[in-house]
Amino acid sequence: MRIAVVGDLLLDRDLSGQATRLSPDAPVPVVDVQDDSYRAGGAGLVARMLAGDGHQVVLVSVLGDDAAAHRLRGALAGLELACGPSGAPTPVKSRVRANGQGVVRFDEGCALPPVPQATSTMLGAIAGADAVVVADYGRRVVENPRIRAALQAKAETHPVVWDPHPAGARPVPGCSAITPNHSEALKFAGALGTEPAQEPSAAAAALHTEWGCPVVVTLGEHGALLQHQDGQPVRLPAPQVGAHDPCGAGDRFASALAVALAEGQELPEAVATAVDAAAGFLGSGGVAALGELPAATARPMDVGTVAGEPDPWRVIEQVRGAEGTVVATGGCFDLLHAGHTRTLQQARAMGDCLIVLLNSDESVRRLKGSTRPIIAGDDRAELLLALDCVDAVVIFDEDTPHAVLEQIRPDIWVKGGDYDAQTLPETPLIESWGGRSVTVPYRVARSTTSLAAALARVG
Numbered sequence: 001m002r003i004a005v006v007g008d009l010l011l012d013r014d015l016s017g018q019a020t021r022l023s024p025d026a027p028v029p030v031v032d033v034q035d036d037s038y039r040a041g042g043a044g045l046v047a048r049m050l051a052g053d054g055h056q057v058v059l060v061s062v063l064g065d066d067a068a069a070h071r072l073r074g075a076l077a078g079l080e081l082a083c084g085p086s087g088a089p090t091p092v093k094s095r096v097r098a099n100g101q102g103v104v105r106f107d108e109g110c111a112l113p114p115v116p117q118a119t120s121t122m123l124g125a126i127a128g129a130d131a132v133v134v135a136d137y138g139r140r141v142v143e144n145p146r147i148r149a150a151l152q153a154k155a156e157t158h159p160v161v162w163d164p165h166p167a168g169a170r171p172v173p174g175c176s177a178i179t180p181n182h183s184e185a186l187k188f189a190g191a192l193g194t195e196p197a198q199e200p201s202a203a204a205a206a207l208h209t210e211w212g213c214p215v216v217v218t219l220g221e222h223g224a225l226l227q228h229q230d231g232q233p234v235r236l237p238a239p240q241v242g243a244h245d246p247c248g249a250g251d252r253f254a255s256a257l258a259v260a261l262a263e264g265q266e267l268p269e270a271v272a273t274a275v276d277a278a279a280g281f282l283g284s285g286g287v288a289a290l291g292e293l294p295a296a297t298a299r300p301m302d303v304g305t306v307a308g309e310p311d312p313w314r315v316i317e318q319v320r321g322a323e324g325t326v327v328a329t330g331g332c333f334d335l336l337h338a339g340h341t342r343t344l345q346q347a348r349a350m351g352d353c354l355i356v357l358l359n360s361d362e363s364v365r366r367l368k369g370s371t372r373p374i375i376a377g378d379d380r381a382e383l384l385l386a387l388d389c390v391d392a393v394v395i396f397d398e399d400t401p402h403a404v405l406e407q408i409r410p411d412i413w414v415k416g417g418d419y420d421a422q423t424l425p426e427t428p429l430i431e432s433w434g435g436r437s438v439t440v441p442y443r444v445a446r447s448t449t450s451l452a453a454a455l456a457r458v459g
Contacts (some may be wrong), residue, residue: 201225328405
């Protein structure tokens, strides 16, 4: 099952520690921070939850090019991304906890951004999904008319679960379910200009009439309320799990509901399944217990074969987590020579890691002819990995490295000086996420073709 998560990305920062005294400057606790961690929030959290369950997930959103965006990319390593440029700062939400209790949250970069552009990759990811979760956090991704049209078309044939935001976009017609929480439902109902709804059942009925779609109001420890037909709503109780940080429970609910609907459950049964999933999520520790993606989903699927160690996806995650620069280059690297090593060394000097995208044997044969490669792919990869300037190698079967580049999304793409950076076929793709293409000086009279010809003459 392929699930598209469409919506806004945030970077969540968690600072936690102990507070044993008040500040002498003001009556506020002094927190001795003992842990400072970052994680993907918003649509990124939904995607990570689904990937952690073993589903094939594509994240449809936008990303910036600031330090927070680089850190966010690291937090999203291992997920398939269909993201365009945001044109705005990355929103960061920092939560401070002392002695296990929340103390304060402060937000950065949360001014209203422009409506982002939709890329063909984003639209294709929606069209190819078996189910969609819309995680609207009011950052305008789902205001884009082309994205809205794609979501409405998808809702005609597949489950679309819309988790709305009071500052966000109106859900598209035909959604399988719209899932505001209690306070959101009251705000939405109050904004209709009618008698303010004080009870969730009244709000759900008003929203069902307004949106023309089933409405599920989540009620925390009291479960959920489903209004999917004219008449009385259906209440679905939640298992008791005690007091827990509710952060992420709504995301868990919406993602589980979409999966249940895609698996063929009827709406009331699917809502009950989602209630249990949200309760289980909180009971197991919530977002604090998510940890890293399981090994089975630690790298994108079907884009290449990792050659040797270390794993490039882990290298990228570590570099981006430290706000470093990811550099990539690619080629056949048949008969490794001085021109290759000079290019690789110069490429590595531009950033904090170098990932080499290596044409497979079949790819080389299609590009160079039946007599190539001279050296098999595994041996070419081993030779590259023996160089100190190469951090990891990915072998790809296609004629171009575009599919792997879309997953790795390097900050810099490097080729030898016999190319023009502006006319490289990869340049538009690299620039689509804010990266840049660079060429380095070409060393004259060093080429695999000339070496192969020389060897043929000797033979």
